[in-house]
Amino acid sequence: MSEFNLIRRHFTRSTPSALLGVGDDCALLQVSQGNVLAVSSDMLVSGTHFFADADPYLLGHKTLAVNLSDLAAMGATPRWATLALSLPSVDETWLAQFSAGFFALAQHYQVDLVGGDTTRGALNLCVTIMGEVPVGQALRRDGAKVGDEIWVSGKLGDAALALAHLQGNVQLSDADFAAVAAALHQPQPRVALGLALRGLAHSAIDISDGLLADLGHILAASQVGAQLEFAAIPTSSVLQNKSSLPPFFQQCVLAGGDDYELCFTAAVSQHTELLRLASALNLPLTCIGKVVAGTGCVVSDSAGNPIQLTRGGYEHF
């Protein structure tokens, strides 16, 4: 099968939001009046971000989800994406399932796949996602203010627990693994939350490399520090049951990557409004600490003593 037939069969859908979609040298896109373009690229590599035998449908979902998560963290409305992929060979079944997972999520968020590239090589998936955000309303990392409350969505650490199970570092029952595997394999980008946080949050980031690492980017960009209470950080009952292993538990919660929840800061005066929003979105939003003057992040255990991690967020090299 030629590259062109491959693209036609698996990666060409209608692109109602584009002036011109797949099939020319470039796609042509019209950014809506009063909006700026938000752009991010993420590359997923076999053996680094996923196992070579990963379920292709879920992989298609996750490839787009991690990119949508970047738009969510910016408060942007998803619009368009390009997908470049290198494949060791043409596996029709794999491609059909991968593209089905990708397009299911794309359709949910009305994202048009407007271009990309297909080539031979080690399995590598690179998405560039594009969205729109009204001028001046993007959620940036550099807006945290001393006195802000620090919030996270959902629960943290399940993706790291599921990965530890797959790597043989912990043993989970089938039921427990099933309960946490979705966080790893089918993360839900918090797009609706990101949109709702426009005008509410002072800063936001998505948690891809671990809470402390990602919150650390907000703190560094905003030139502030943070105090967190470990006990306040929302976790699943499956993960809590592993709390007989405190260092591992803390590692999953504070440094586990791949959660794709949002971490954001907002004025104390917005506390009630944010709880109302959580209810409206049917998504837990939890205040886990506060922004303070200074630098760095101190996490206190229930006795008020600082927790020291053995290692920080995910490091690629």
Added chain:
Amino acid sequence: MSEFNLIRRHFTRSTPSALLGVGDDCALLQVSQGNVLAVSSDMLVSGTHFFADADPYLLGHKTLAVNLSDLAAMGATPRWATLALSLPSVDETWLAQFSAGFFALAQHYQVDLVGGDTTRGALNLCVTIMGEVPVGQALRRDGAKVGDEIWVSGKLGDAALALAHLQGNVQLSDADFAAVAAALHQPQPRVALGLALRGLAHSAIDISDGLLADLGHILAASQVGAQLEFAAIPTSSVLQNKSSLPPFFQQCVLAGGDDYELCFTAAVSQHTELLRLASALNLPLTCIGKVVAGTGCVVSDSAGNPIQLTRGGYEHF
């Protein structure tokens, strides 16, 4: 070295054309009034698109050049790019040279690198390029009209000849190889030509997979056919000296990839204007045939007989 230090050291330059550049979840970009966004993604894979020991400076140039070529073929003004790369290991010298080659070309065209990703994996370079084109002025593939003349810029086949030498399929003297290697290793995107062709050309494409394959996309999109005269196609004296091997010669000219010249069609009435443009740009523009009713492309040799190729354009799979 952490991913963040790597990005800071090698891939963070000022981004005067962006509202927000590297360092947040997304870059924020303002498309100029009256313009639409032109977007394209290209992925270059070690062992497929370049040799693993390729000169990193030239590879940095080429990684951006092949993407700029897509903007050129659309008549778009280059503005921004993202770069996602996976690396087997961190080689500071390699990274410094690669980024130097990339940024030298980026600065020439005032392209801001506004985001991307860095991860561990087989060497893979994925650029998404973004440009602007006034509403309705993009050069598309589907605008060729019966009676149009077919033009190409520069000379064709040198990149294929250089590659054949590197693969041991032909033997070139050092001087001859030096004369054609630039086409392979340091292609010059025809950005100025693309901009000048707005309002002049009816259709355009860049020649990345070979003249017949790429012209074929124009013909298919425009639902027309073409007649070409082989002798009219511009080639270098080095390649002409290999014309004692007619099938190989024809293959390089008609099906050699990686030239990154533009192929475009325009009304006969623009013939003189296009020759004036060639002179103004100091870039050969050559009429090589005409658009006819029907489908497909017939290439005639000097005796008027059709040339049959043993294989078509570059196929990835």
